[in-house]
Amino acid sequence: MARKKQQEDYEQRLRDSFAHWQHLHEYGGQDPSWPDGTNLNLIRNHIYYYKHKIVETMAPGTYPEIYYRAVPPEVANDYMARSNEIRETAKASLVLYLSDENYQYLSKRIDSLDPQQAKKLCVGNILNYAAGLATAIKKDDLVTMRRHRNPGSYLAAFVSCAEKVKNLKPPENEQLNLFYSTDDKEQDMDDEEWEM
Numbered sequence: 001m002a003r004k005k006q007q008e009d010y011e012q013r014l015r016d017s018f019a020h021w022q023h024l025h026e027y028g029g030q031d032p033s034w035p036d037g038t039n040l041n042l043i044r045n046h047i048y049y050y051k052h053k054i055v056e057t058m059a060p061g062t063y064p065e066i067y068y069r070a071v072p073p074e075v076a077n078d079y080m081a082r083s084n085e086i087r088e089t090a091k092a093s094l095v096l097y098l099s100d101e102n103y104q105y106l107s108k109r110i111d112s113l114d115p116q117q118a119k120k121l122c123v124g125n126i127l128n129y130a131a132g133l134a135t136a137i138k139k140d141d142l143v144t145m146r147r148h149r150n151p152g153s154y155l156a157a158f159v160s161c162a163e164k165v166k167n168l169k170p171p172e173n174e175q176l177n178l179f180y181s182t183d184d185k186e187q188d189m190d191d192e193e194w195e196m
Contacts, residue, residue: 021040028082036080090146093133102155106158109123113165
């Protein structure tokens with residue numbers, strides 16, 4: 001009975017692997033570090049493995065129909081599904097980042113922050129979301145660009161970080177600029193005017 005269950009498991013895993021390969025090849029994945037091609041070839045190896053396990057555990061002539069399905073072709077490791085869509089979405093996300101008022105506030109404010117405070121609040125890292133995406137677009141790094149498919153979490157990070165920076169208490173030896181309000185929407189200020 002256990003052997004029958006094992007055979008059914010290998011058959012189902014083989015079916016799932018074929019379906020997973022097909023879906024990933026057509027729609028792409030969400031892996032933040034590896035291209036679709038690398039993952040497709042890994043799934044292809046799983047298909048070979050489950051076919052081998054079926055041969056090991058079943059008698060010839062009793063193999064399930066899925067066993068006879070052709071193994072998908074090997075693809076280039078750097079293959080990415082929907083690459084043009086990823087590029088267009090990345091460009092649109094970058095425009096959103098650069099025009100975001102919280103991103104702009106942080107960009108102008110970072111040089112006047114105490115370095116320890118800026119580091120603690122990860123201001124540089126958060127601003128680097130946009131710079132990193134711009135570099136990825138320039139280098140056609142599709143894996144990095146794909147991380148920005150849904151810009152909402154990055155925009156939320158700009159909001160959160162800007163709020164924390166606005167709530168910072170100035171160092172004791174720093175003079176406050178009485179003529180500047182954090183609610184001021186003035187975009188044309190010189191960098192010197194942002195320094196306190």
